[in-house]
Amino acid sequence: MYFRPPKIVRTLFPQLIWNIESQDSIFLTFDDGPNIHITPWVLDLLRKYDAKATFFCIGKNAEQHPELIERIRAEGHAIGNHTYSHTKSLLSNCESYVEDVDLANTFLQSNLFRPPYGRISPAKARRLGERYNIIMWDTLSRDYSKYVSHHKCVREVVPYLRAGAIVAFHDSLKASRNMRYTLPRVLEAARELNLTCRPIEL
Numbered sequence: 513m514y515f516r517p518p519k520i521v522r523t524l525f526p527q528l529i530w531n532i533e534s535q536d537s538i539f540l541t542f543d544d545g546p547n548i549h550i551t552p553w554v555l556d557l558l559r560k561y562d563a564k565a566t567f568f569c570i571g572k573n574a575e576q577h578p579e580l581i582e583r584i585r586a587e588g589h590a591i592g593n594h595t596y597s598h599t600k601s602l603l604s605n606c607e608s609y610v611e612d613v614d615l616a617n618t619f620l621q622s623n624l625f626r627p628p629y630g631r632i633s634p635a636k637a638r639r640l641g642e643r644y645n646i647i648m649w650d651t652l653s654r655d656y657s658k659y660v661s662h663h664k665c666v667r668e669v670v671p672y673l674r675a676g677a678i679v680a681f682h683d684s685l686k687a688s689r690n691m692r693y694t695l696p697r698v699l700e701a702a703r704e705l706n707l708t709c710r711p712i713e714l
């Protein structure tokens with residue numbers, strides 16, 4: 513699902529990054545891990561295609577599985593911050609939200625941040641934007657949705673692959689049915705289009 517944010521969103525949130533200028537690359541991202549049942553499968557598949565990606569990890573998961581964080585980095589992927597406990601922006605004040613992101617960062621050491629649910633207030637975006645690149649997406653697989661079939665999940669991504677796209681997947685149990693079906697097909701399609709899968713490095 514290709515998403516172009518309305519101009520008002522871009523004006524209110526100048527810190528948010530929706531795509532990355534590139535002639536020949538796409539940027540696959542995986543949120544909500546690391547997960548011992550899913551993340552190794554993703555890493556094995558990416559290695560098969562010589563593809564690199566960015567993992568927006570939940571701090572609590574990273575604390576429990578530092579070996580997965582090490583493996584992600586060792587294999588040339590980027591790590592991003594996705595709060596300590598998948599914290600909802602709406603339910604916490606600016607101070608405690610920023611503290612939560614910084615707590616997560618003790619396990620992640622990243623300058624990339626993606627807000628859970630893609631929601632963040634202008635005030636929090638301003639605060640976090642001083643120290644983090646806030647990465648959104650322009651192509652959402654909707655792999656997590658029980659209303660999206662695995663065929664539909666492929667259709668949400670493959671037609672929108674083009675240079676500069678940031679594609680959102682999830683390495684979580686909830687999304688695994690759709691993600692495991694869709695990711696190999698996206699990697700094949702990227703290869704056919706001569707698009708290289710790179711990590712986000714800003």
Ligand SMILES: [Zn+2]
Nearest residue numbers: 543544628629
């Ligand atoms: Zn998330």
